[in-house]
Amino acid sequence: MQDRMSSTERMGAVLMGQKPDRVPVNPFILGFAAKICNLPLGDLYTDPKKCFRTQLLCAEMYGYDATPMYAYASYGAWEFGGEIGMPYEEGQSAPYVIKHPVETPEDVDKLEVPDPKTAGSIPVSMGVGKLCYEHGMPVVFQSGEVLSPAAMIAEPSRLLSWMIRKPEVVHKLNKKIAEYFVAVAEYFTSTFGADKCMSFAGGPVESNKLINANQFAEFVYPYMKEIHSKVLGMGVPIILEHPCSDQNKNLPYYQKLREELGWKGKYIWVFGPETPLERQIEIFGKHDVLMGNVDPPSFQFKDFDEIVALCKDNIERGIKNPSGYILGVGCELPPLAPPINVYAIMKAAREYGSYK
Amino acid sequence: MVIRELFCYPKHLCNALVYVILRRIKKWFLEKSDILKGLADATIAGDTEKAVEWAKKALEAGIDAYEAIMDGCSVGMNVVSEKYEKGEMYVPEILCSAEAMYAALEVLRPHLKTATMGVPKKVVLGVVRGDIHDIGKNLVKLMFDAAGFKVIDLGKDVPNEKFVEAAVKEGADLVGLSALMTTSMVNMPIVINELKKKSNKAVTMVGGGTLSPELAENYGADGYAKDAAEAVKVAKALLTGGK
Numbered sequence: 196m197q198d199r200m201s202s203t204e205r206m207g208a209v210l211m212g213q214k215p216d217r218v219p220v221n222p223f224i225l226g227f228a229a230k231i232c233n234l235p236l237g238d239l240y241t242d243p244k245k246c247f248r249t250q251l252l253c254a255e256m257y258g259y260d261a262t263p264m265y266a267y268a269s270y271g272a273w274e275f276g277g278e279i280g281m282p283y284e285e286g287q288s289a290p291y292v293i294k295h296p297v298e299t300p301e302d303v304d305k306l307e308v309p310d311p312k313t314a315g316s317i318p319v320s321m322g323v324g325k326l327c328y329e330h331g332m333p334v335v336f337q338s339g340e341v342l343s344p345a346a347m348i349a350e351p352s353r354l355l356s357w358m359i360r361k362p363e364v365v366h367k368l369n370k371k372i373a374e375y376f377v378a379v380a381e382y383f384t385s386t387f388g389a390d391k392c393m394s395f396a397g398g399p400v401e402s403n404k405l406i407n408a409n410q411f412a413e414f415v416y417p418y419m420k421e422i423h424s425k426v427l428g429m430g431v432p433i434i435l436e437h438p439c440s441d442q443n444k445n446l447p448y449y450q451k452l453r454e455e456l457g458w459k460g461k462y463i464w465v466f467g468p469e470t471p472l473e474r475q476i477e478i479f480g481k482h483d484v485l486m487g488n489v490d491p492p493s494f495q496f497k498d499f500d501e502i503v504a505l506c507k508d509n510i511e512r513g514i515k516n517p518s519g520y521i522l523g524v525g526c527e528l529p530p531l532a533p534p535i536n537v538y539a540i541m542k543a544a545r546e547y548g549s550y551k
Numbered sequence: 552m553v554i555r556e557l558f559c560y561p562k563h564l565c566n567a568l569v570y571v572i573l574r575r576i577k578k579w580f581l582e583k584s585d586i587l588k589g590l591a592d593a594t595i596a597g598d599t600e601k602a603v604e605w606a607k608k609a610l611e612a613g614i615d616a617y618e619a620i621m622d623g624c625s626v627g628m629n630v631v632s633e634k635y636e637k638g639e640m641y642v643p644e645i646l647c648s649a650e651a652m653y654a655a656l657e658v659l660r661p662h663l664k665t666a667t668m669g670v671p672k673k674v675v676l677g678v679v680r681g682d683i684h685d686i687g688k689n690l691v692k693l694m695f696d697a698a699g700f701k702v703i704d705l706g707k708d709v710p711n712e713k714f715v716e717a718a719v720k721e722g723a724d725l726v727g728l729s730a731l732m733t734t735s736m737v738n739m740p741i742v743i744n745e746l747k748k749k750s751n752k753a754v755t756m757v758g759g760g761t762l763s764p765e766l767a768e769n770y771g772a773d774g775y776a777k778d779a780a781e782a783v784k785v786a787k788a789l790l791t792g793g794k
Binding site: 226284285286287288289291292351352355356358359360403404405406407410440491492495496529530531532 | 597638641642643644646647650679680681682683686689732733734735737738760761763766769
């Protein structure tokens, strides 16, 4: 099928509850773009111009509909005074923590909420945001769930053990992170206007591979609700929410979040491949957009035809969502995926994703 | 039976002595099983203080340190492992169980007698180069420790050649490779190939969030475990059944 809409028109249609020419595609590409453009991966996370241009070129080359953004999973440690390493070595895929700023409960007491204008990666993120704004694209800032950044600040095992041994310390830390995220949202929305911004939230430590639903309720939910409520209150229209990995047991809390916030704003949900689209439609289908969740490692290890088949299956299930569907990947697309497999997503979208 | 009668009748005396000895033995076994259960329960509950307390009691009661570890701590960790598999325990609780178990091991290890232990199987363990995600590897280490393996933990972001060097130097029976990222897991087949060239003794196992049994096979690994609970079972099967 020949595309009849531009990417902006297509994404716009989905977000306004209309039917586009075909399902839009957001393959959740970051590191892969650097690889395809022959850019050292570390540059993607340190140089806003290269970060923006690389992602833009990759999207143009394949014809997918995502716009550039800046985010990474180890977010938090650098911003709160720790040390971060950039992925310049073989085998690395994203920034990684070298030194966690918190080692003891006393460190949490001493920890100051950083200045959202200068903290860690913020200048790079703001730089990418400015370029997006100049090109009429949404400005994405990273905010949202507190437990993943808390784990990066205090070291994951230490934080998880404190959840049982010293819960009050974890709450103290989470409170500071929540305060910081709200400050970041204020900085971005006051710079660009809330209607031009999109908040990106989510993280892997909230996954039920690590914590149970009760722990999610105690250590994640109240802060998530507070941040989302304030971000939406500022007038940010869209939250791109990525409950990473298996979060099936947390689903009732994501539902509760939307209900308690009165289904305000528009959410784009990007669950891991463990969460069936049918279940997502049941919960969020009346209000929110779902982004497809094709299994990420498959892009690296399966062949073209298998990827087309996986995407076709995802389209057939996701397109039934009454509030819109974007064909996507359940987490970042592997940077080492064979380039032809990204074309497989586009082929599937064009062949099987048209709206009648 | 009165004391006087005992002294009067040698047969009665003999019976009484047997009775006393049997009671003592019964008491010792009861005490022993209570202590071992206490150790297991403290491990499951992640109660470090209790675990240390029971470990000391075990030594005071003359229980062999190796027996206390295997029939106390290890039994507790088996329960933890089962609960983890069933989704009844999660990583925060397991980390506390680990703290309790290692605290008990601190008390018991100096009293281990090599004769009762036999020679433990050696496992070289690490997260491959480029990857710093070590929660999974640490859980696997915990389960191996609890099962009586000798673990040489190389840590995270381990250069490929370090795995091979350690396996050869230690005479490892098994090398376990962990990775979470799709960019780092490509180092696994490199390590496995090198190991096969340099150490024909060690079997290899891989695991981690993005691995699958098919991929493990493609990489030439001898075994794959989907999580820490499964890792020990797979390792034992590999080491008893050979490659």
